[in-house]
Amino acid sequence: MRDRAILHSDANCFYASVEMALNPELRGKAIAVCGSIEDRHGIVLAKSEKAKRAGVKTGMVAWQACRLCPELIIVPPHYDYYVKYSRLIRGIYARYTDMIEPFGMDECWLDVTHSPMKPMEIAERIRREVKDELALTVSIGVSFNKVFAKLGSDMKKPDAITEITRENFKEKVWPLSCSELLYCGRATTKKLESIGVQTVGQLACLGADILKHKLGKNGVMLWKYANGLDTSRVAHESYSAPAKSVGHGITCTDDLRTVDEAEKVIFSLSQDIGYKLRSMGLRAKGVHLSVRDNTLQTVGWQVALATSTQDELRIATEACKILNANYHWQRNVRSLTVTAINLESAEEEIQLSFMGCPVDEKREVLNRTIDEIHELFGKSALVPARILDESKMPHGVCDELIMPGWMYN
Numbered sequence: 039m040r041d042r043a044i045l046h047s048d049a050n051c052f053y054a055s056v057e058m059a060l061n062p063e064l065r066g067k068a069i070a071v072c073g074s075i076e077d078r079h080g081i082v083l084a085k086s087e088k089a090k091r092a093g094v095k096t097g098m099v100a101w102q103a104c105r106l107c108p109e110l111i112i113v114p115p116h117y118d119y120y121v122k123y124s125r126l127i128r129g130i131y132a133r134y135t136d137m138i139e140p141f142g143m144d145e146c147w148l149d150v151t152h153s154p155m156k157p158m159e160i161a162e163r164i165r166r167e168v169k170d171e172l173a174l175t176v177s178i179g180v181s182f183n184k185v186f187a188k189l190g191s192d193m194k195k196p197d198a199i200t201e202i203t204r205e206n207f208k209e210k211v212w213p214l215s216c217s218e219l220l221y222c223g224r225a226t227t228k229k230l231e232s233i234g235v236q237t238v239g240q241l242a243c244l245g246a247d248i249l250k251h252k253l254g255k256n257g258v259m260l261w262k263y264a265n266g267l268d269t270s271r272v273a274h275e276s277y278s279a280p281a282k283s284v285g286h287g288i289t290c291t292d293d294l295r296t297v298d299e300a301e302k303v304i305f306s307l308s309q310d311i312g313y314k315l316r317s318m319g320l321r322a323k324g325v326h327l328s329v330r331d332n333t334l335q336t337v338g339w340q341v342a343l344a345t346s347t348q349d350e351l352r353i354a355t356e357a358c359k360i361l362n363a364n365y366h367w368q369r370n371v372r373s374l375t376v377t378a379i380n381l382e383s384a385e386e387e388i389q390l391s392f393m394g395c396p397v398d399e400k401r402e403v404l405n406r407t408i409d410e411i412h413e414l415f416g417k418s419a420l421v422p423a424r425i426l427d428e429s430k431m432p433h434g435v436c437d438e439l440i441m442p443g444w445m446y447n
């Protein structure tokens with residue numbers, strides 16, 4: 039049987055690169071895409087190659103990033119363009135195969151086994167076409183399974199191709215740390231370290247039964263990955279798993295120490311969730327919050343909502359309530375994830391709550407208006423007053439505004 043030919047293509051510094059493609063003046067500069075909140079207190083969601091070299095990290099507060107890299111240019115995120123560019127890149131992939139499986143917005147697996155062209159030639163064409171047509175760069179891994187293809191796309195970047203074959207995988211993959219493997223998270227990495235396993239090669243040479251005993255099914259799966267035995271398929275482009283939840287999380291470079299700091303992060307994460315729900319035509323019937331403390335323990339809780347919503351302020355408020363009811367601050371917080379859960383189509387009739395209070399129609403009109411303003415003038419044109427620096431907020435201004443809870447920037 040012919041070996042499979044799988045590509046994994048990863049757009050380099052995707053958000054920042056799209057910003058540069060949209061605005062050529064930003065090219066080659068140090069830029070950071072910051073959470074759609076007031077500049078200095080925004081959180082870095084993505085950075086360009088140059089900003090990365092200056093030490094700017096995702097999850098950093100904007101003013102810290104600026105201190106590390108004084109020439110840093112901060113831009114607000116433009117999600118609608120990221121979605122558009124993500125589709126355009128996929129359009130290029132579709133010239134070579136219809137087996138295209140996205141992994142997040144900026145990564146895809148392609149199965150090119152049945153193409154008359156050689157896999158390395160396809161990878162080279164894709165790399166060039168993405169660069170020439172979209173002014174973006176990708177790094178591509180070429181291999182005989184999905185796991186190694188993904189590893190390959192991480193090995194050389196930006197704008198590069200790495201081939202991992204049956205002949206060279208022991209030399210290329212085995213020296214890597216286990217944590218580089220797909221689905222080998224921090225907890226699993228720790229467990230592996232506790233039995234003296236640090237590299238993929240050490241993992242591969244262990245008996246599968248030892249791993250089964252130590253890590254269960256997950257251990258056997260990782261052992262197969264390490265030995266090049268991953269047989270999972272690349273999905274067909276027409277297959278899209280229905281969204282079960284829409285979440286957004288971030289790991290902060292500095293611990294969050296107070297309720298106020300955590301709430302600011304929750305409000306900025308929720309803003310994108312509301313936008314995504316509305317653009318996908320979905321409503322949430324519940325909210326989930328997960329909190330990881332600075333010892334990397336993660337805890338999570340969820341609440342059901344009496345009426346479904348796509349309103350970010352309501353999602354944020356519920357997430358803050360969850361935090362205050364359940365988290366007791368024995369330790370400071372390293373990362374937070376807000377997720378809208380139990381999604382339903384926005385067309386479904388909105389259930390009235392058992393209290394009989396109807397959904398606030400005014401908020402729906404308001405949110406649509408806010409989306410329009412964001413599309414016209416950018417995300418920083420209008421931000422929730424809650425996440426602005428309070429010292430800059432004129433007293434009582436929230437009650438005076440036509441749109442309560444929002445402030446013009």
Ligand SMILES: [Mg+2]
Nearest residue numbers: 048049050144
């Ligand atoms: Mg990427």
